[in-house]
Amino acid sequence: MDHEFWHARWARQEIGFHEGTVNRYLHDHWSELVRHGNETVLVPLCGKARDMWWLHDHGHPVMGVELSPIACKDFFEEAEARAHVTPGQPFTRYRHDDLELWCGDFFQLVPEDVRHVRLVYDRAALIALPPKLRKEYAVHLSAILPDSAAMLLITLDYDNPDLKAPPFNVRDDEVDELFGADFRVEHVLTNTLAHDHPFAKRRGLTGATESVFRLTRRTS
Structure with missing residues (x-):
């Protein structure tokens, strides 16, 4: 992970990836993943997402992992x-x-750190990483999570090869390639972004889509 890149973006407040509101897919689909309602939730590369307060308010202990101390301080x-x-x-x-x-x-997390985690929420982690690091992220996540863990994953896909900065496009079939060996991957929803969506408008995109996936561990 490029530490200097992310520290600089937070220092300059170049955080267009920060939604500022609770993500609608989290609101609509979280209940499909929850069994008991009090599971500990891991939120990788969490930034200062308000989604974590939503999860906390719904009864979940929350463990966010974030590189930037600016984001952590701002969150509270x-x-x-x-x-x-x-x-x-x-x-x-x-x-x-x-x-x-x-x-x-x-990537410094070890299994002992997340032994109590049962659910994972990823809205902005996978799409923040370039292709090589996405593979490392999926391998590392699978290696440290308990066998009972499940995940709600939200991705973004768009056709513009000139965009070399996050959020990166992640194809639906790439999700299967990254996680399919260790998780059952269920494609829950795909939604086309409106032309006036802030991200699509800012990047000049047409045909950009967001996808929602539910991942559950494969049993041996």
């Missing part, structure tokens, strides 16, 4: 919530109630 400050900060290596931990942000490199 913007909600006027006080966080207890525990410095450390490789992660500094920000905690409010049972919502934690682990500030550091996602």
Whole structure:
């Protein structure tokens, strides 16, 4: 992961990927994944997504992992919530109630860190990574997650080879290639972005689509 790139984007507040509201696919499809309602949720590359407050308000302990300390501080400050900060290596931990942000490199997580995780929410992690790192991300996620874990994954696909910066396009078949060996991949929904959608408009895209996937561990 290019640490300098992401630190610079947060420092310049170049965070067009930040939605600022609760993601509608999370709102509409989360209940399809939940069994008990109190499962711990891992949110990789979480930024300062308000989705984490939504998950917390719906009864889930939340563990977000984010490289930028600016994002971690902003997340709590913007909600006027006080966080207890525990410095450390490789992660500094920000905690409010049972919502934690682990500030550091996602690829430094080990199985012991996420042994309590049962659900994963990925809206902006996979699409933030270039192709090589997407493969590493999928392998690492599969290696550290408990066998019972399941995931809600949201991707973005568009046909514009000139765009070399995140969010990157991820084809539906690539999701199967990345996760199919270890997870059952269920394609829940595909939605075409309107021409006046902020991202499509900003990037001059036509025909961009978002897809929603539900992933559950394959049993041996």
